[in-house]
Amino acid sequence: MDYYRLNSLYIEVTHACNQHCRHCYLDGGIHKKVEEMSTEQIKHIFTEFKAQGGRYVIFTGGEPLMRSDVFELLDCLEALNLRFTFASNSLGMNKERLEKLASYHCLEEYFTSILGSTAEKHKAICGKDSFDAAINAVSFFDKKGIPTFVQATLCNDYIDDTEDILKLFSGFQNCSVKITPIASLGCKSETEKEENKNLIVPCECFGDFHKKLNELCEKYPNCVGDDNIYCHEQIKEMINEYRENPFYSLCWHSVCVRPNGDLSFSYNMINPCVFGKAYESIKIPMNEKFFEYIEALKKADEYILEKSLYGEVEYDTEVDNYLRSVPK
Numbered sequence: 001m002d003y004y005r006l007n008s009l010y011i012e013v014t015h016a017c018n019q020h021c022r023h024c025y026l027d028g029g030i031h032k033k034v035e036e037m038s039t040e041q042i043k044h045i046f047t048e049f050k051a052q053g054g055r056y057v058i059f060t061g062g063e064p065l066m067r068s069d070v071f072e073l074l075d076c077l078e079a080l081n082l083r084f085t086f087a088s089n090s091l092g093m094n095k096e097r098l099e100k101l102a103s104y105h106c107l108e109e110y111f112t113s114i115l116g117s118t119a120e121k122h123k124a125i126c127g128k129d130s131f132d133a134a135i136n137a138v139s140f141f142d143k144k145g146i147p148t149f150v151q152a153t154l155c156n157d158y159i160d161d162t163e164d165i166l167k168l169f170s171g172f173q174n175c176s177v178k179i180t181p182i183a184s185l186g187c188k189s190e191t192e193k194e195e196n197k198n199l200i201v202p203c204e205c206f207g208d209f210h211k212k213l214n215e216l217c218e219k220y221p222n223c224v225g226d227d228n229i230y231c232h233e234q235i236k237e238m239i240n241e242y243r244e245n246p247f248y249s250l251c252w253h254s255v256c257v258r259p260n261g262d263l264s265f266s267y268n269m270i271n272p273c274v275f276g277k278a279y280e281s282i283k284i285p286m287n288e289k290f291f292e293y294i295e296a297l298k299k300a301d302e303y304i305l306e307k308s309l310y311g312e313v314e315y316d317t318e319v320d321n322y323l324r325s326v327p328k
């Protein structure tokens with residue numbers, strides 16, 4: 001049997017969270033405790049991932065600090081010499097935890113989020129005082145020469161905050177900022193989707209957003225991370241680059257492990273593309289079913305390419321919507 005070899009692994013160790021953000025696509029919060037893998041199951045995944053040639057892990061949630069075994073899991077990555085990104089909203093970070101994280105040779109990057117250009121605006125979305133904690137964490141790692149990545153997730157009312165946010169982080173040496181407009185509310189309940197629908201940035205605004213971001217890239221060089229709004233030319237270029245590769249959709253979107261062990265594609269929150277339970281085996285058999293998924297992703301790419309002829313698109317949301325409409 002042939003297996004698809006994974007180079008990088010995106011693992012959501014929990015969907016529990018010390019915040020309950022109004023926009024959270026996975027509906028993270030204190031209530032999300034169900035079906036979490038055990039410490040041993042996750043360690044098994046890391047060990048098998050390494051054995052099949054894996055190199056890089058994105059360790060995320062939910063909020064990973066909600067797991068009491070978080071440092072035991074990171075110790076395991078360190079022992080296996082697997083480089084990793086650690087993603088956190090920073091609310092639970094304190095001096096001891098920051099120092100502990102920075103002590104890992106394998107920590108490649110610290111990821112954190114802000115939801116507006118001021119502490120007040122940020123709190124209006126996540127309900128907690130985590131804005132200063134996020135900036136403090138970025139400052140801490142930056143001083144140590146450890147790269148940081150800030151995702152600024154913006155609702156419709158804050159979409160013009162882009163430059164203020166870049167100003168905030170442009171003084172750091174090694175910090176990329178990705179600005180993500182909220183384009184969907186993922187798997188939130190229908191009630192919360194209705195309550196928070198005004199957070200969504202309508203797709204008619206994507207063109208202006210994209211143009212502004214491109215201008216800012218020149219003004220703040222080395223500061224703006226990959227954006228996720230794409231125009232037709234960009235999508236065409238990406239597709240052409242990977243067209244000859246049978247797995248091209250997987251080349252630039254990683255495979256993800258969900259808290260319950262489901263091994264799936266990274267974008268889809270209510271995911272029809274589940275390959276199996278990762279704690280049983282991380283190996284993805286290259287069978288008929290696998291190629292069906294690849295074909296579905298290729299079709300999604302073509303559909304998005306076509307759609308982008310009529311305006312900029314938010315790629316992940318589009319793929320997500322497309323995959324959900326494909327029969328299981």
Ligand SMILES: C[S@@+](CC[C@H](N)C(=O)[O-])C[C@H]1O[C@@H](n2cnc3c(N)ncnc32)[C@H](O)[C@@H]1O
Nearest residue numbers: 023024025061062088089113151153182184185
């Ligand atoms: C799910 S969180 C996981 C890590 C951590 N809890 C955090 O918030 O940084 C990853 C990122 O997804 C973003 N996100 C959540 N819901 C989103 C949505 N509906 N649209 C766009 N980005 C979203 C968050 O703002 C955060 O930057």
Ligand code: SF4
Nearest residue numbers: 017021024028062089
């Ligand atoms: S901090 Fe992250 S996981 Fe938690 S609710 Fe907010 S976006 Fe979701």
